[in-house]
Amino acid sequence: MELNDAFAQLPTPCYVVDEALLIKNLKILKQIQDRTGAHILLAQKAFSMFAMYPLMGEYLAGTTASGLFEAKLGYEEMGKENHVFSTAYLESEFTEIVSICDHIVFNSFNQWQKYKDQALAGNRDCGIRINPGCSTQDHAIYDPCATGSRLGVAARQFRPDLLEGISGLHFHTLCEQNADALELTLAAVEEQFGPFLQQLKWLNFGGGHHITRPDYDIEKLISSITRMQKKYDLRIYLEPGEAVALNTGFLVATVLDIVDNDIEIAILDTSAACHMPDVLEMPYRPEIIGAALPEEKPFTYRLGGPTCLAGDIIGDYSFAQPLKIGDRLVFCDMAHYSMVKNNTFNGMNLPSIAIFTQAKNIRMVRQFGYEDFKNRLS
Numbered sequence: 001m002e003l004n005d006a007f008a009q010l011p012t013p014c015y016v017v018d019e020a021l022l023i024k025n026l027k028i029l030k031q032i033q034d035r036t037g038a039h040i041l042l043a044q045k046a047f048s049m050f051a052m053y054p055l056m057g058e059y060l061a062g063t064t065a066s067g068l069f070e071a072k073l074g075y076e077e078m079g080k081e082n083h084v085f086s087t088a089y090l091e092s093e094f095t096e097i098v099s100i101c102d103h104i105v106f107n108s109f110n111q112w113q114k115y116k117d118q119a120l121a122g123n124r125d126c127g128i129r130i131n132p133g134c135s136t137q138d139h140a141i142y143d144p145c146a147t148g149s150r151l152g153v154a155a156r157q158f159r160p161d162l163l164e165g166i167s168g169l170h171f172h173t174l175c176e177q178n179a180d181a182l183e184l185t186l187a188a189v190e191e192q193f194g195p196f197l198q199q200l201k202w203l204n205f206g207g208g209h210h211i212t213r214p215d216y217d218i219e220k221l222i223s224s225i226t227r228m229q230k231k232y233d234l235r236i237y238l239e240p241g242e243a244v245a246l247n248t249g250f251l252v253a254t255v256l257d258i259v260d261n262d263i264e265i266a267i268l269d270t271s272a273a274c275h276m277p278d279v280l281e282m283p284y285r286p287e288i289i290g291a292a293l294p295e296e297k298p299f300t301y302r303l304g305g306p307t308c309l310a311g312d313i314i315g316d317y318s319f320a321q322p323l324k325i326g327d328r329l330v331f332c333d334m335a336h337y338s339m340v341k342n343n344t345f346n347g348m349n350l351p352s353i354a355i356f357t358q359a360k361n362i363r364m365v366r367q368f369g370y371e372d373f374k375n376r377l378s
């Protein structure tokens with residue numbers, strides 16, 4: 001079948017990830033690894049659809065995690081390199097982290113001193129996250145270099161005297177950025193931390209590289225990687241999340257009702273607050289197949305979720321035909337930062353999760369129900 005047939009047949013709401021589109025992204029990432037020798041890891045925080053981990057593992061070097069649970073998922077479902085960075089580790093979890101993670105990155109020298117013996121006894125590669133203080137965007141909520149940031153050690157707090165046992169540095173300062181932002185950041189890293197790079201084995205460039213976006217300057221990324229490799233004799237890691245799953249998934253929804261209050265409002269069986277929280281948090285406007293900006297096409301509607309939240313509004317969209325109850329809408333680019341951020345506010349069910357396979361079939365991988373809602377509560 002074609003993808004459009006899948007959109008018509010799936011139960012809604014449903015996320016569907018197109019395997020062929022994911023492979024397209026993975027090939028771009030693999031080509032960068034092949035040309036540079038850098039290792040590219042999936043940042044699971046953005047996309048933890050583990051049904052796809054065996055496929056992603058064919059192209060990527062492994063996974064990175066924000067803590068024990070993601071680390072376990074990567075270990076169990078991909079089983080390749082397994083890195084972890086946490087702003088602060090829990091004592092109760094650290095033994096297990098050491099048992100499954102090959103690279104452990106610390107956010108402060110306090111944390112490093114606290115866990116150093118345990119991590120080194122486990123023969124793990126340890127790193128410090130640095131903060132080069134180089135903001136390349138003005139979205140403060142996504143800027144780890146903003147004033148007062150808790151993420152990474154700033155140059156003035158850096159402790160060269162405590163570097164024994166540290167094999168790498170890590171920075172993560174970009175968000176949806178092109179390679180020019182990486183170049184600026186690397187210049188800041190070299191200026192502030194350059195003297196220490198010589199004595200280390202690896203440098204992790206973090207995530208936020210929007211590598212699979214059509215206008216991304218891949219050649220500039222490659223030259224940045226090779227320059228740092230040659231100059232300092234380092235292994236380079238990248239850990240994109242969003243770029244792995246960018247433009248690979250859809251959220252299919254159904255129109256449940258249409259009401260009129262100065263503007264026509266379509267109420268859907270999907271919720272911005274529960275199923276696409278970044279629409280409210282980022283905020284951004286998701287594309288819908290066949291729809292346009294308000295008033296561009298003859299019939300404009302405000303699209304809202306079924307929850308009680310007045311602000312559960314996805315946005316205003318126009319259509320060539322009037323919407324009818326029962327119509328389906330397909331939201332684009334819904335694979336990353338969607339499933340991982342879902343919640344069951346208002347007792348909303350979670351969208352099903354399906355794959356549109358390379359063989360052009362639907363593979364329903366997960367459907368949720370009342371028990372999933374109840375199990376998170378007590």
Ligand SMILES: *Cc1c(COP(=O)(O)O)cnc(C)c1O
Nearest residue numbers: 043046172207208239240241242
């Ligand atoms: C969020 C995050 C990533 C992934 O970022 P994307 O913007 O999804 O590429 C990678 N590393 C760390 C430490 C992060 O916090």
